[in-house]
Amino acid sequence: MEKDTKMNSIPFTPLFYCSYCGVSAISKNLLENARCLRHPSGSGKGYHISYKGSEKEIYICRYCGLQEKSILVLTANFCPNYPYKLRKGRHSPAL
Numbered sequence: 644m645e646k647d648t649k650m651n652s653i654p655f656t657p658l659f660y661c662s663y664c665g666v667s668a669i670s671k672n673l674l675e676n677a678r679c680l681r682h683p684s685g686s687g688k689g690y691h692i693s694y695k696g697s698e699k700e701i702y703i704c705r706y707c708g709l710q711e712k713s714i715l716v717l718t719a720n721f722c723p724n725y726p727y728k729l730r731k732g733r734h735s736p737a738l
Contacts, residue, residue, distance in 0.1 A: 657698070658698070659671045659673075659674045659693050659694070660674075660693065660694040660714045661674060661679055661691035661692060661693065661694065661714075661718075662692045662693070662694045662695075662714075662718075662735065662736060663679050663681045663682055663683065663691065663692060663718060663733070663735075664679050664680060664681035664682075664691070664715070664718050665713060665714035665715030665716070665717065665718045665719070666679070666691060666715070667715075668691075671693050674691045674693055675690055675691055675692070675693060676690065677690065677691055678690055678691075679691045679692075681718060681733060683727075683732065694714060694736060695738055696736065696737070696738040700712070702714050702717045702736045702737075703736070703737045704717060704722055704734040704735060704736065704737065705735050705736065705737035705738075706722050706724040706725055706726065706732075706734070706735060707722050707723060707724040707734070709722070709734055711734075714736050717734045717736055718733050718734055718735070718736070719733070720733065720734060721733055721734075722734040722735070
């Protein structure tokens with residue numbers, strides 16, 4: 644009996660990420676129709692906004708330059724240089 648040497652190839656599905664919290668979804672529609680817990684207006688008061696940049700190995704905060712390996716980790720903490728609310732805004736990934 645011969646072994647099947649064909650590899651089962653799974654097509655790469657790009658993920659869509661929220662700029663505010665880093666949550667990922669398999670479609671832009673699914674992402675943007677769900678409420679975001681880290682929305683600038685307050686927890687659950689707004690919807691996810693899709694990150695416009697491409698997937699990267701390192702994400703950099705647009706305000707202070709902090710580097711993290713994922714948007715989820717980057718947006719988890721507050722940014723000391725956030726320009727709109729003193730000590731209220733989180734890190735935001737640069738494009």
